[in-house]
Amino acid sequence: MSEKDQSIYRQMIDTLGESENMTQKQVKILEAAIEIISEKGYYNTSTSEIAKRAGVAEGTIFRHYRTKKDLLAAIITPVITDFSAPLFAEKFVDEVFRKSYTSIEDFLYAFIKNRFEFAKANVPLVKILLQELAFHPDIQASYKKVFAEKVYPAINNVLDYYKGKGEVKDLPNQTLIRLMAPTVLGFLITRFLLQPDLDWEDDLEIKRTIEFIMRGIGKV
Amino acid sequence: MSEKDQSIYRQMIDTLGESENMTQKQVKILEAAIEIISEKGYYNTSTSEIAKRAGVAEGTIFRHYRTKKDLLAAIITPVITDFSAPLFAEKFVDEVFRKSYTSIEDFLYAFIKNRFEFAKANVPLVKILLQELAFHPDIQASYKKVFAEKVYPAINNVLDYYKGKGEVKDLPNQTLIRLMAPTVLGFLITRFLLQPDLDWEDDLEIKRTIEFIMRGIGKV
Amino acid sequence: MSEKDQSIYRQMIDTLGESENMTQKQVKILEAAIEIISEKGYYNTSTSEIAKRAGVAEGTIFRHYRTKKDLLAAIITPVITDFSAPLFAEKFVDEVFRKSYTSIEDFLYAFIKNRFEFAKANVPLVKILLQELAFHPDIQASYKKVFAEKVYPAINNVLDYYKGKGEVKDLPNQTLIRLMAPTVLGFLITRFLLQPDLDWEDDLEIKRTIEFIMRGIGKV
Amino acid sequence: MSEKDQSIYRQMIDTLGESENMTQKQVKILEAAIEIISEKGYYNTSTSEIAKRAGVAEGTIFRHYRTKKDLLAAIITPVITDFSAPLFAEKFVDEVFRKSYTSIEDFLYAFIKNRFEFAKANVPLVKILLQELAFHPDIQASYKKVFAEKVYPAINNVLDYYKGKGEVKDLPNQTLIRLMAPTVLGFLITRFLLQPDLDWEDDLEIKRTIEFIMRGIGKV
DNA sequence: AATGAATGAGAATTCATTCAT
DNA sequence: CATGAATGAATTCTCATTCAT
Incomplete structure (x- = not known):
């Protein structure tokens, strides 16, 4: 079990994933957002960067989170x-x-x-x-x-x-x-x-x- | 002596004012920037807002501080x-x-x-x-x-x-x-x-x- | 007979329904589109809103009308x-x-x-x-x-x-x-x-x- | 005197131009916006198109009109x-x-x-x-x-x-x-x-x- | 030094449309 | 037939920075 898997952010995603039927892409978005925002901060992180890292179209982010702030x-x-x-x-x-x-x-x-x-x-x-x-x-x-x-x-x-x-x-x-x-x-x-x-x-x-x-x- | 005058930010301005020949406008800019940035954070503060609060044209800020980050x-x-x-x-x-x-x-x-x-x-x-x-x-x-x-x-x-x-x-x-x-x-x-x-x-x-x-x- | 049933938009739907074998969903889409577009205008009405009001998936609209303009x-x-x-x-x-x-x-x-x-x-x-x-x-x-x-x-x-x-x-x-x-x-x-x-x-x-x-x- | 010069939209621009100190660019923006919007309607007219026709950067529009609707x-x-x-x-x-x-x-x-x-x-x-x-x-x-x-x-x-x-x-x-x-x-x-x-x-x-x-x- | 109009690169957001299921 | 997640092009808007005056 890798450290990532023990993490509550893993649990969080799993939990949400079960309860709210998260898509794989949605999970990718969360992971990417957490990574980049924790590195550079919210205001230095663009949604396009998150999308790129998540391997997802930018529009997909906004299908799941109405605004960037909602994602945060x-x-x-x-x-x-x-x-x-x-x-x-x-x-x-x-x-x-x-x-x-x-x-x-x-x-x-x-x-x-x-x-x-x-x-x-x-x-x-x-x-x-x-x-x-x-x-x-x-x-x-x-x-x-x-x-x-x-x-x-x-x-x-x-x-x-x-x-x-x-x-x-x-x-x-x-x-x-x-x-x-x-x-x-x-x-x-x-x-x-x-x-x-x-x-x-x-x-x-x-x-x-x-x-x-x-x-x-x-x-x- | 008001609290503001005791403040080191007063001192700072005075100090810099003496040593580097700060203009009044420059002081106003610093004061305004400190006020607004401390309230709302750097990324939520626009240079135009600082200029307005300082009673100064936006260009003037950049005459004294090459970039917004320099001002910070x-x-x-x-x-x-x-x-x-x-x-x-x-x-x-x-x-x-x-x-x-x-x-x-x-x-x-x-x-x-x-x-x-x-x-x-x-x-x-x-x-x-x-x-x-x-x-x-x-x-x-x-x-x-x-x-x-x-x-x-x-x-x-x-x-x-x-x-x-x-x-x-x-x-x-x-x-x-x-x-x-x-x-x-x-x-x-x-x-x-x-x-x-x-x-x-x-x-x-x-x-x-x-x-x-x-x-x-x-x-x- | 309600006012709705007398309406030519009722007739229209009935007519089309008979002649072109409209599904219930298709009727719902037309009804919803008419309602919302007449309220807010074509450009202020999104297909997703029409789909929601019609109780239909967004894709279903495009199964029946190639484009949004076709629907209009x-x-x-x-x-x-x-x-x-x-x-x-x-x-x-x-x-x-x-x-x-x-x-x-x-x-x-x-x-x-x-x-x-x-x-x-x-x-x-x-x-x-x-x-x-x-x-x-x-x-x-x-x-x-x-x-x-x-x-x-x-x-x-x-x-x-x-x-x-x-x-x-x-x-x-x-x-x-x-x-x-x-x-x-x-x-x-x-x-x-x-x-x-x-x-x-x-x-x-x-x-x-x-x-x-x-x-x-x-x-x- | 061309027809354009007799027009109240000319007058309008002149009036505003005097009273509110309009820039040349601002006038160009108004002219372009009136032209294109009257041809194609507000929702079919993009601010980028207005900017292009006015010979102005898109940002300039928003310097003068906070939003596209404000321009209208x-x-x-x-x-x-x-x-x-x-x-x-x-x-x-x-x-x-x-x-x-x-x-x-x-x-x-x-x-x-x-x-x-x-x-x-x-x-x-x-x-x-x-x-x-x-x-x-x-x-x-x-x-x-x-x-x-x-x-x-x-x-x-x-x-x-x-x-x-x-x-x-x-x-x-x-x-x-x-x-x-x-x-x-x-x-x-x-x-x-x-x-x-x-x-x-x-x-x-x-x-x-x-x-x-x-x-x-x-x-x- | 100071101004403020102008810029343009990017940012967030929207939405019609597609497509695998 | 129906779904709805995913797309990505287009759109509006922001803002630090430049520059002619």
């Missing part, structure tokens, strides 16, 4: 809704309350490990998400919605739970999040986008990241 | 070279060795405070820097150069110095930096770009940020 | 040939000479009444005819042919007949036609296209129209 | 507002009440003569107006506005005035207008658009048209 949305939205939020909200949070994670450290480890694998398998998609979010208010809005309705409440619950257990310092959740999130994100961005070619000892760095966070927010 | 470079480069690096490299690092900062905590406080004021006074410039860096390889290159030649060595020196004093855990500098930098950056980005309208108690948050870092990297 | 011709030609000219040439003119109409006023009444009912039952078709004739030279040509070969000679005969009876002023037929035709057409267009929602007393207005014409062209 | 509006609107309505409302109506026209027949003659000259000098513009009005709701709206606010009230006044003098039959103005207007329009359309190449005795036909109308609406 089709790429980014699943990253936000289908993978980002659910994983957080459902899988992990439920587990917390089923006592699967005996400590917040356990939880953090599972979470970061999971996000790490996700990022690893989806570098281009993550890159697109990070780069384009700033310029497309409509996509921003859908992100904010998902964050406000799903992610944020879930994190809140988890933090409150572990605060109740005396494992987390009594800082506002707001503050806790703004301390933890950049640490995790910063690690992933450095690891996969800024310095992907460095010789990373991934497990060690994950451990260090967790230790850094735990010292910062843990009690005692 | 003229905006970003000073942020990188004149302000970002020097402040770090010279002011702070020198001070460290003049024993001005008795502990790394002192140093961190001075540094974060300084960066905080810089960001506060230059929101649009910081925004442009963060947003556009990804899409312009030439600007990226100049950033990398500055970072590799000035910033990184300086930080290394500082970290080694405080390691020598036993104040910092014995982690690779690489790791230390990738833990600290996102924490500081994350704070500034949250504070000024993502949630600028929240009711921030800035001093408290700075203190918390330092404490978070210190616990994470400090020896016991 | 299929709509307009019958209006010209099967209904417009024949009604005039045969029904009325024959009647004239069978002394069915004792005066030109009688004739005019029968004619206008008939055209009125035709227009009433075929608003969309009349609209398409009037709107598109200007832009399609081929359709224009077929109209001119029918007019020159059938309509014009017939009208000439009728006018000459009543001139002979001393009921019509001795003006050139050319002039008589260019005075009468716009009056009738103007009435129908106002009645059905420009101000269809006014409260019309149709019989009264028809009477007035005839009186207007009769005073204008009648002797004494 | 720039052609049609003056025909409606600057020439159509004012001539009616001001010149003629005022004259009526200054007793300049001793009878409605005089008035009609002056009016038709004037419209005749206007049509003669502006065949392409009139053609465009008549052909395109049906397909552009926005332009329709501006026409309706002008008609409802200026033309219709003016006609009403005139008709009431001559009714008061016992010169016009006591029919509703609505009806009078829908009888007279098509007669005049029908004449002009036949004369200039449908059969311009016939050997017209214009003065005679105008006289006949007036007589036709006068018998139809006149008392006794």
Whole structure:
């Protein structure tokens, strides 16, 4: 199984492919778009270039995506809704309350490990998400919605739970999040986008990241 | 003195104005460009719009900046070279060795405070820097150069110095930096770009940020 | 019997349906095309929209009509040939000479009444005819042919007949036609296209129209 | 003075040229657009063809008219507002009440003569107006506005005035207008658009048209 | 130095038509 | 017969850049 096949962008295409009866050409278009846009950014990528790389007529793109922006949305939205939020909200949070994670450290480890694998398998998609979010208010809005309705409440619950257990310092959740999130994100961005070619000892760095966070927010 | 006048973008304009004999029109162009590009991004900003906002003919822009990209470079480069690096490299690092900062905590406080004021006074410039860096390889290159030649060595020196004093855990500098930098950056980005309208108690948050870092990297 | 069923466009479809073995789909296509084109005009109507409204695949349209313009011709030609000219040439003119109409006023009444009912039952078709004739030279040509070969000679005969009876002023037929035709057409267009929602007393207005014409062209 | 120079489309260009500082190229664009659109219709005319005929780069069109439809509006609107309505409302109506026209027949003659000259000098513009009005709701709206606010009230006044003098039959103005207007329009359309190449005795036909109308609406 | 009209290379988009299934 | 995905030529429109004044 190649790395490509593990990727959630593979899954994404497969999923959509099943559920919405995607054509082969449509899949090619998505693949090509993701590749080029992640390399050069949305505004430096022309639909004609995408068509060429996908081996498709330019008109075919617009049969499947009404506008170029729709194509971008089709790429980014699943990253936000289908993978980002659910994983957080459902899988992990439920587990917390089923006592699967005996400590917040356990939880953090599972979470970061999971996000790490996700990022690893989806570098281009993550890159697109990070780069384009700033310029497309409509996509921003859908992100904010998902964050406000799903992610944020879930994190809140988890933090409150572990605060109740005396494992987390009594800082506002707001503050806790703004301390933890950049640490995790910063690690992933450095690891996969800024310095992907460095010789990373991934497990060690994950451990260090967790230790850094735990010292910062843990009690005692 | 208005906030605008404190801003480094004011300083930048003044500086350039003196040194390179900027005309009023040229200043207007820079101001307009910074405003609009920081709002909508480089690719969503047309030179005609900049000209209109600057109260200048479109041709005038190209009299001063050969291309639109040159104009962007003229905006970003000073942020990188004149302000970002020097402040770090010279002011702070020198001070460290003049024993001005008795502990790394002192140093961190001075540094974060300084960066905080810089960001506060230059929101649009910081925004442009963060947003556009990804899409312009030439600007990226100049950033990398500055970072590799000035910033990184300086930080290394500082970290080694405080390691020598036993104040910092014995982690690779690489790791230390990738833990600290996102924490500081994350704070500034949250504070000024993502949630600028929240009711921030800035001093408290700075203190918390330092404490978070210190616990994470400090020896016991 | 609904108004739709009385319409000549119903008849047209029925006729064609019988004679040329139209499939249900073909009928649906014609109906949809007439509806949309009469609303928005030929150039603002896409074949995909027609297909959608007709509940048919886009390709199906082209199985029945080689080109989009053929479809238009299929709509307009019958209006010209099967209904417009024949009604005039045969029904009325024959009647004239069978002394069915004792005066030109009688004739005019029968004619206008008939055209009125035709227009009433075929608003969309009349609209398409009037709107598109200007832009399609081929359709224009077929109209001119029918007019020159059938309509014009017939009208000439009728006018000459009543001139002979001393009921019509001795003006050139050319002039008589260019005075009468716009009056009738103007009435129908106002009645059905420009101000269809006014409260019309149709019989009264028809009477007035005839009186207007009769005073204008009648002797004494 | 060539016919072109007498035309109101010449005047139009001159007027706009003075008042709005039109470039030579802009004039060329208008001229070319009027020519081609009146020949082939708006939807059969591409901006590239207009540009070519005008001897101008395609982009230049869009410097002066934001969209192709704006260009059409720039052609049609003056025909409606600057020439159509004012001539009616001001010149003629005022004259009526200054007793300049001793009878409605005089008035009609002056009016038709004037419209005749206007049509003669502006065949392409009139053609465009008549052909395109049906397909552009926005332009329709501006026409309706002008008609409802200026033309219709003016006609009403005139008709009431001559009714008061016992010169016009006591029919509703609505009806009078829908009888007279098509007669005049029908004449002009036949004369200039449908059969311009016939050997017209214009003065005679105008006289006949007036007589036709006068018998139809006149008392006794 | 400044202007702003003009350019023209490209970009996104539309849509009638074809064709393999 | 019917489908509908695919095509690609044509079209409108954008915009950085040039240049005569």
